[in-house]
Amino acid sequence: MTILVIAEHEGGSIRAATLNTVAAARKIGGDVHLLVAGSGVLGVAQAAANIAGVVKVLVADAPQLADGLAENVERTVVAIAKNYTHILAAATAYGKNIAPRIAACLDVAQISDITAVLAPDTVERPIHAGNAIASVQSIDPIKVVTVRPTAFDALAPDGGNAAIELVDATQGAGISHFVSRALTHSDRPELTSAKTIVSGGRWLGSAKDYAAMMEPLADKLDAALGASRAAVDLGYVSNDYQVGQKGKIVAPQLYIAAGISGAIQHLAGMKDSKVIVAINKDPEAPIFSVADCAIVGDLFTVLPQLAAEI
Structure with missing residues (x-):
């Protein structure tokens, strides 16, 4: 059993939600691989290799991945999906944009916003605005899951020594293009x-x-x-x-x-x-x-x- 976590990164750094998602992957069991997709992301990959609990970091480095367009990242993930039993992403704007596309291409059901892992094929997720918790079991050969970051304690960003492996980035989908990004800068915590x-x-x-x-x-x-x-x-x-x-x-x-x-x-x-x-x-x-x-x-x-x- 091998699990792929799609890393979320910004400004050359791994975002905190990825550490929580890796923690959820560790609870599922098996080896955890981390995919870093982008352009000029070797520094990010080296930081990812230090995350506790990660066995391997896959690096897809190509111009078409520079801006994190969901359509392009999804194609790269689908190309290597057959090697994994689970594909996880954080339930953030980034993860929720990519995961449904991956699930649709693989013809499997996505399991959204999980808050606990009961077994490799069974998780918990809130429903009815959090007023009830559903136990969800999946029999899909590849399980595509988004993880609520606040439900899992983040793993340490250091202490690991994962291998780094380059993977081919697929050609861009050509159905979307990056226009601009407006970032909010604040001295306060995220x-x-x-x-x-x-x-x-x-x-x-x-x-x-x-x-x-x-x-x-x-x-x-x-x-x-x-x-x-x-x-x-x-x-x-x-x-x-x-x-x-x-x-x-x-x-x-x-x-x-x-x-x-x-x-x-x-x-x-x-x-x-x-x-x-x-x-x-x-x-x-x-x-x-x-x-x-x-x-x-x-x-x-x-x-x-x-x-x-x-």
Whole structure:
């Protein structure tokens, strides 16, 4: 049994979600191979070879893979798929763009967003916005799976000594082309890997008040900033900040929710946080059902007090 993990990388570095995906692969059992696809990615491959638990790093280095177009990466993966019993990718925007294409080409069912491995052919995944957990067994010869990164503890990025092997990159599909990429740069931790997150909802009232109330507390805690869908829809922040079923799934050590009522879609994205602090003036707010610490009060009073005490 051999498992292929599709590595996600950016700026010459392996992204944290890949370490979680390798951890899930290790729970399945067997040898774990890591595919690094891109252009000029030898440095990334060398970093990947150091990841604990990885036996081999496959490098597909070609101009048509430079921008990570899903159609081109998928063709390269499908060309080597017969060598593997499982193909895993993180359940990120990148992984969720590639995995369904691979599954369709292989004529197998994709298993999405797994949170636990019960056996090599059986996994768990949340359904109904996380209110139920389904056990899914697959009899497909090649199992294509996306992994929820927050459900698996990341393996160490060093301590490994995997072999590096070059593989042929298939010709580009020719059905899409890269136009541009707009990156959001921030000195704060990345939302999906932050240990502390401070999130705001619609009751902040405006983008100006979001910044005035949330940023001082986040600065004190060295925290990432998040938001509910309502706050994003109202234009307080960009959708990069959205936490929830339709946004980013997070599980930090500390999650502070201010002015967030707790719609089921938002809870699905953060209820696995280790400690949840909810601030809301409505004592019946659904967010309190998952909170470890509930503060009933006006966020415009409570947040400055919290920031002042830290």
